[in-house]
Amino acid sequence: MDSVRSDRDGARSHIPVALKILIAGGFGAGKTTMVGSVSEIRPLQTEEVLTGVDGADDTSGVEGKHTTTVTMDFGRITITDDLQLYLFGTPGQDRFWFLWDELSQGALGAVVLADTRRLADCFPSIDYFEQRGTPFVVAVNCFDERRFGSDAIARALDLDGDVPVVEFDAREPTAARNVLIELVEYVARRQLASAGSR
Amino acid sequence: MPADALFPGTGRVLHDWLDHDAGPVVRPYAMTQGRVAPSEGEFDLLAFVVATMRDDSLPPSLHPEHHAIVGAAWEPTSVVELASKLDLSVGVVRVFLGDLRSAGLISLYEPPAASQPHDVDVLKAVVNGLRAL
Numbered sequence: 001m002d003s004v005r006s007d008r009d010g011a012r013s014h015i016p017v018a019l020k021i022l023i024a025g026g027f028g029a030g031k032t033t034m035v036g037s038v039s040e041i042r043p044l045q046t047e048e049v050l051t052g053v054d055g056a057d058d059t060s061g062v063e064g065k066h067t068t069t070v071t072m073d074f075g076r077i078t079i080t081d082d083l084q085l086y087l088f089g090t091p092g093q094d095r096f097w098f099l100w101d102e103l104s105q106g107a108l109g110a111v112v113l114a115d116t117r118r119l120a121d122c123f124p125s126i127d128y129f130e131q132r133g134t135p136f137v138v139a140v141n142c143f144d145e146r147r148f149g150s151d152a153i154a155r156a157l158d159l160d161g162d163v164p165v166v167e168f169d170a171r172e173p174t175a176a177r178n179v180l181i182e183l184v185e186y187v188a189r190r191q192l193a194s195a196g197s198r
Numbered sequence: 199m200p201a202d203a204l205f206p207g208t209g210r211v212l213h214d215w216l217d218h219d220a221g222p223v224v225r226p227y228a229m230t231q232g233r234v235a236p237s238e239g240e241f242d243l244l245a246f247v248v249a250t251m252r253d254d255s256l257p258p259s260l261h262p263e264h265h266a267i268v269g270a271a272w273e274p275t276s277v278v279e280l281a282s283k284l285d286l287s288v289g290v291v292r293v294f295l296g297d298l299r300s301a302g303l304i305s306l307y308e309p310p311a312a313s314q315p316h317d318v319d320v321l322k323a324v325v326n327g328l329r330a331l
Contacts, residue, residue, distance in 0.1 A: 015246045016246070016274065018244040018246070018276055019324065020243075045287035045288065077327075077328070079323065080327060083320070083324065084276075086276075086278065102243065106309060184325050188321040191316065
């Protein structure tokens with residue numbers, strides 16, 4: 001549990017290991033609810049410089065640099081003094097994709113929240129994590145009584161066979177916590193499998 | 199709200215007509231004199247910052263934000279925590295961290311490289327910790 005690089009020997013106290021989990025999904029899928037139900041939620045401002053690349057806000061005709069403020073949800077779960085889990089609710093709008101690259105770097109994994117009334121909203125998140133090889137689970141936030149079954153949802157989303165799909169209620173702290181457990185166990189299984197095949 | 203209420207962490211006076219809904223009074227990068235990137239180094243969101251000296255022994259030339267960061271980072275504190283605690287944007291915090299680091303006023307502890315797989319024992323500890331919540 002050592003930090004890789006340090007400026008000097010011996011910190012004032014121990015440097016914890018911090019792990020990052022992303023909570024993604026379409027607008028209104030329950031990201032804020034989920035971060036808030038398992039951790040103390042706080043807003044985080046990320047003022048980023050837009051370079052005017054494709055998809056970003058159009059800055060043509062405007063001299064100089066442009067910045068945009070994006071507020072995202074951030075929560076911390078202290079597992080032990082040495083171990084902290086950070087949750088980031090990724091901004092849903094497409095024009096904030098540039099923020100995802102930093103967030104997903106070194107992330108333990110991601111929870112993609114799906115809403116069965118608007119299943120297609122979570123396709124971009126799934127594509128993104130598949131392309132980057134970030135492990136993820138799909139958590140179906142059940143807003144109403146209807147259940148479709150995880151198999152049907154996995155088929156509808158065209159997921160790889162081993163990606164876990166769970167139905168849950170983001171407002172329930174235990175349910176949200178169980179989704180995180182599902183993700184971490186899935187990451188551990190993948191890790192063991194890839195170590196075994198080496 | 200009492201008239202002498204302070205902006206959390208920054209020591210600035212907070213007037214009751216200036217709140218979150220009113221938006222920022224100072225554009226974020228005005229605080230950094232327009233600098234948008236730290237003078238040196240990169241600061242991962244999950245890098246831990248530790249102040250090398252007490253807030254009250256800092257050189258007087260520094261900004262209030264430098265003081266606030268050093269004050270908040272006496273115990274190891276992550277970059278993202280600092281930004282959230284001090285209500286500053288991550289980009290702005292990074293610029294100030296760059297200043298503090300070149301002046302030797304903070305130490306930085308980077309998280310393990312992104313390419314490194316997560317230790318299965320750590321993952322087990324996370325699962326056990328989550329179950330115990």
